[in-house]
Amino acid sequence: MRVEFESELWIWDARKADTWTFVSLPADVSEEIRERAGGLSRGFGSLRVRATLGGSTWTTSVFPDSGRGAFVLPVKKAVRAAESVAAGDTARVTVELIDLL
Template sequence: MNVVFEAELWEWDARRTETWTFVTLPADVSEEIRERAAGPRRGFGSVRVGVAVGATAWKTSIFPDSSRGYVLPVKRAVREAEGLDVGDTFTVTVELLDY
């Protein structure tokens, strides 16, 4: 399963000393992933994915969020390589690897 979508980078303050940034997968995509990934899952309900943003590609996991659907963490190296800041909207390609 491959999906391409536009998403806004947002920030979640996990702890006082750490800041995490994410994009939210579209609701219909999150629902389809839930259906395909039913059964035993990895820690925190994560699903392994391949991701591309601009010229940067990497493997990571997406995580279910009770209010948003699935969310994708975007690490600092990717943000710096692609010149992304919180609030920016950009194209994301996600490929499910394990389901």
């Protein structure tokens, strides 16, 4: 399964000294992922993906976020720097689920 979407980068504060930057997958895409995964997940309900933003591609996981009702994708600092994006920017992202046929 491969999807392309636009989403705003946002920050989640895990602790005062630690922050993470994410994009949220669209709700309809998240629902389709839940259906296709059929309970297959790793720690914290995560699913492995290959993500692309601009010219950067990396392997990571998407995580369910019950507050947003969607899966969220972490966008690491090296990718944000390479693509000149920051929290508040909207980016076009491609996500491909690795473990689902």
